[in-house]
Amino acid sequence: MIANRIKFACLALVLILSGCSTPKSQWTQPPMAVPFQPTIQQQIQLARIDQLLQRDDLDNETLAQVYYERGLLHDSLGLRDLARLDFNQSLSLKPNQPDVFNILGVYFTQGAHFDAAYEAFDSTLELNVRHPFAQRNRGIALYYGGRYDLALEDLNAHYQQNINDPYRVIWLYLTELEQDPETAAEKLRNRYNAATDNNDWGWQIVRLYLEDVSESEFLRQIATESEDNDVLAERLTEAYFYLGKRYHHNKDFSSALMLYKLTLSGNVYEFVEHRFALLELNRLMAEVSINQPITPPAEPAEEV
Incomplete structure (x- = not known):
């Protein structure tokens, strides 16, 4: 019942948007969701981890794992400074953790510390050349650092691993848009046509960029x-x-x-x-x- 009410409210807002006459006016009443809140399960898990860390019989490898898990929990709650402290503590106890280097690289990117981000992602890939996210994340860091040629190398290699992932297509497009706007849309269209499975919702974002769907219809679909x-x-x-x-x-x-x-x-x-x-x-x-x-x-x- 609650979900249906939320849908109805958002649909009403989208209908308002679709009747606006100028690009700027359409954002005066955007559709919204109820913001995520900490769940009771997350809070209980955090309390249990805090109790576990009070024990004095844990070896370094176990402690490293516990700090890493608490860091992930802090991260999911938006407590990123606490998460970073946990990740650094985990890394000091067990230095060969590609997942920890990867998420620290994301944090460095968020803070615009790009050289540190590149080093973190390099460390991730040295420890695990097949890490599922490090190459993409390094490509995004290079994009934000303005090193578009290198970003395209990473993002294109990541795209080739799964041409049916719309988000790999989107980040390639955003990077190409900075270098050659005239051909970026054409390449986006070609990659969209090359996908053998474009049923993932993310492809709707690609269709929006290709102007195959209007913004009002795009938001209407999200609401409904x-x-x-x-x-x-x-x-x-x-x-x-x-x-x-x-x-x-x-x-x-x-x-x-x-x-x-x-x-x-x-x-x-x-x-x-x-x-x-x-x-x-x-x-x-x-x-x-x-x-x-x-x-x-x-x-x-x-x-x-």
């Missing part, structure tokens, strides 16, 4: 097809981030600013899109001159 609030929050986190990237690229800074803030609103801390929304906000503000402040979106015109 999300099974519950968790799915709604996750999809809106992705939707607002990649919409923000498009508005940002087109120099519509006020819309991009709002969309990045909306990306953060669902508290979906573990998603890449949430992780990099703050970084995008900082990049956006750096692009805006102090003499050209961001203006709020225009009010929607009254219907006659």
